[in-house]
Amino acid sequence: MEYERKFKIGKPILEVNNISLSFGGVKAITDTSFNVLEHEVRAIIGPNGAGKSSMLNCINGIYKPQQGTVSFRGQQIDNITPNIMAQMGLSRTFQNLALFKRMSVLDNILVGRKLHTKTNFLEVALQLPKVKKEEKLNRERSEEIISFLEIEDIKDTPVGKLPYGLQKKVELGRALATDSTIILLDEPMAGMNVEEKRDMCRFILKVNDELGTTMVLIEHDMGVVMDISDRVVVLDYGKVIGDGTPDEIMANQKVIDAYLGVEH
């Protein structure tokens, strides 16, 4: 990219080392390693069933890989759980939307502020001054995110009633509200039309640019991937078959074969 980045791409922030994951006899991921550099936009691509979502679930602690380790800022993390990763500054969105359906958009995003909420239930019940102060700060930050994502007019609507594209936006908003240093996006643009996709790309790049948030995303739209990512890793049948800049990936014969098929 030609323009000057405010946050220069730095050292590896997240390293995945030799991860293997299987469900019974089915091998989802086999001996996979790659890293993510600080402040970069990293894409994970691959055909259906390549193990992309499983990979994110391993990083985030929803799945426990049989082998391999995940390191965050050079420090190996044992006993990964979603909660621990959230506390370390890693947030995510889900492929099939995992929003709190009966809560409003604002409340969904406010849940993202959980780790910035230090008051306990007794203090909340008694509405002590410090609770009010903290709640006000959290609400201000959430409102900021809502206006950034241009969803002010739906902030009080229960999320379950919103169309798919907007729900995806809310989910991004919830991940942003955590103020995480790294966000994993599982198909943030699936099922969106061209215009919505363009908006989503703009949001992702803007967050990366202005806050320096490291983005890891899974995406199927090759145009989008090649456009917005700094580096791409390609998975096929649970193995890494390519890793590099978009240009390198497009020239990689193995990747072309995996996507287009080879003559036997």
Place this chain on the structure above:
Amino acid sequence: MTYTKKDLINLSVCMVLSLIIIPTFIKTEYWYTSILIPWLCLALATIGQQIVMGYTGQLALGAAGFMAAGAFAMFNLILRVPDLGFVGSLIVSGLIAAAFGILFGLPSLKVRGIYLMVATLASQFFIIWMIDKFGWFKNYDSSGIITAQDIVILGKPFTTPLAMYLVCLAVTTVLTLLAMNMARGSTGRNWMAVRDMDIAAESMGVSLLRTKVQAFAISAFYCGVAGALFAFCYLKSLEPVAFDIKLSFKILFMCILGGLGTINGAFIGAAFILLFPVFLNAVGNNVFHGAIDATIISSIEQVIFGLLMIVFMIYEPLGMAKLWENLKQKLRSKFLSANIKNLKSLKKS
């Protein structure tokens, strides 16, 4: 979270109604002893059920067990630690019930849905069994029914129906306000996040263990306090049988009919379930002049409750609280459109 103007209006209307209008206009003891006092107690227990079921989404069925724990803890505390005083004993009884809540809430970490319901039933049976089995809890009373001690707060006895009503009212008001603060604040958001999508909640840093156990403990606290009030102000006696599974189901119905995940629904549901049999009896006596047998009336009551549960589950899962909300909205829009019409006609002329 701040209170809106609407909240303050609602609160003052409720307070005026319950503190001024009811005590001045209702003189018959029957209303206090048989309707208002049990209504407040059961509404409080229903709030407890709401917290664990409506807000946190954990199907629990053992409210009456926690109520029994609270009631017998209260009896023993007044008997053995008289220095605590009534309010102190009430709080400690709630805490004892909360301890049981934590214990029986632990299965919620591993099982969910209908299986959790069965697991929480254990609390119902265990607590009642424990009180029956060990005579110490009943102070070795052989009759099976113990008379509850008189309520004395700061040296003043509260024994008339009106005084007891005021005690119940005070406790219920304070605890309802606290519950509302929690439900609307960050605590409530964590509960609802766990209810709606637990895996996402965990990814946002909400601890499932903490949130679920917390909800169970707070719920049991509310049930415990409600149970103590129920025994001391309404039954005026203590017997484990009063807190059987039927009462647990009653509270569950109040919770569902009132509207899951609403605090005001607890009051609406409790009022409906308490008043409906009274209404049916009145119809039986006055319209049919006793031609219908009392047992048939009570069966009809069960049938109607069952039907209502099904109807509400299908058509309005948010219960009567939602119906009330819709009605208000309709009236408001009607009122508004009428006003606009008036304005238009004024302009024409």
